[in-house]
Amino acid sequence: MDSLRDWLDKVEAMGELVRVSEPVDWDQEAGAISYLAGKTKGNPAVLFENVKGYPAEAGQLLWNALESPSRVALTAGADPAGSVLDIIREVKNRLRNRIPPVTIEPTAAPIYANVLTGDDINLLELPAPKHWPLDGGRYLGTADAVITRDPDSGYLNCGTYRMMVHDSKRIGLYLSPGKDARLHIARAWKRGESLQVAAVMGAEPSIFMLSTLALPHDVSEYEYMGGLRGRPVELVEGATTELLIPAHAELVVEGVIHPDATEMEGPFGEFTGYYGRPEATCPVIEVTSIMRRTRPIIMNALMSDNPLTYSAIARSAGVWNDLETMGVPGVKGVWHPSPSRGLVVVSIEQQYAGHAAQVLALAAQSASGAYFAKWFVVVDHDVDPTDNVQVQWAMGTRCNPVEDIDILRQTWSSWLDPTQNPPEERPYGSKALINACMEHRHLPVFSKRTRMTREMYDKVSARWSTLGFDGPVPQVYAFEDGQAAGGAVLHESEGVKTK
């Protein structure tokens, strides 16, 4: 499954694709339909095959591609029927399998089907959508992967950054402080050099999903993508840059950012569900080629108060992987939900006094958790971190705010945060660390929680449908096992599966 087309065929077979063949307007209408689709059961992927005012060959618009856990599972090689925590665990495990990419010849690369350079370059021929009424322009890149090379180390980075079309040959790049491409540009500009860029606007979705994740700076994201897929990503050298691009991509825009080249950009309805900073200057790319397949499928990401499922799963796996990489034992699950990316919940099997505080401090400054997130909660491993009700229950019963909350100040954030008012050029955030675990020193005497025995669960499960209930028996996260402590041992080692 190297291409977005193969991936979409699988999604269609799963019954999770809506093809819209009627003409749909690029101006807010596609965005509005996607927003409403995001509120329907199953949150299907939506493919607009016919964009008003554009010939069919100009391209198709795909939205909501990774907005269901099952489609994320398909992308990550996990079980689509698994729980969200199962899928997060699989992604986390696969982040360990790094597989280097392979490079193929342009003649074998579908992205070389059409290559436009020089006077033939016209970004306005592509059906870039305007997402929301107050957006400052049309965005060709939102679910993209922007490839740049670190001028110092030479590693290729893939990052998802929004891209607003300025005119037929120039496109902007919005980069929050500290993001890799921003650091690459700053270093190149400091030497008075230009930086090459290749923006992938449609490709097999693991490329997009991992581009949204903060991964170590000394390994290319392409290696993680190979690990996630279980085989190498096929790359090809760009037509006008020395950058390596996915050979099976749908649409790639290549170009150069010249020293100090900026242009007013935005505003844009952002991941917070707000407009963050107003229109301001951003680096601008002089386009040197448009490479595309026939009728390219352009991927889009609508930012709103709907959940960004792929982002939540990828970031949760990222924080979990970061904690394990730092040698923290006993992590049983992580949930870093979107929209807003405000919350991170980590469940642990407490192993020593101070373990919970260690997890909070490290999660809050980990590569995947440090940016923007404000609330870090640690819970015991009898609590499913993806279950809001369970987490609130733990916060209400195991946290004593006067003792169990710490604040980190002057942390990594963004001017997109609506609480940064007015938005500052060098914004800081802050983080609350909330310990909602049973106090380690009192574990032996902590109040016992109410829970059924495994035996009773199995007995009721066997009778479930005959009792008159539809659907599967709900999962239970913890069983009574006779232990004195309030609930320190799960029925199974990983803690989520109960049957």
Ligand SMILES: Cc1cc2nc3c(=O)[nH]c(=O)nc-3n(C[C@H](O)[C@H](O)[C@H](O)COP(=O)(O)O)c2cc1C
């Ligand atoms: C759909 C989507 C759009 C995003 N757009 C931007 C953006 O416009 N600018 C930005 O700095 N980060 C954006 N992000 C966040 C970055 O993709 C994320 O921080 C990622 O780690 C950046 O890659 P890097 O760590 O290699 O810099 C976006 C994330 C998502 C999920």
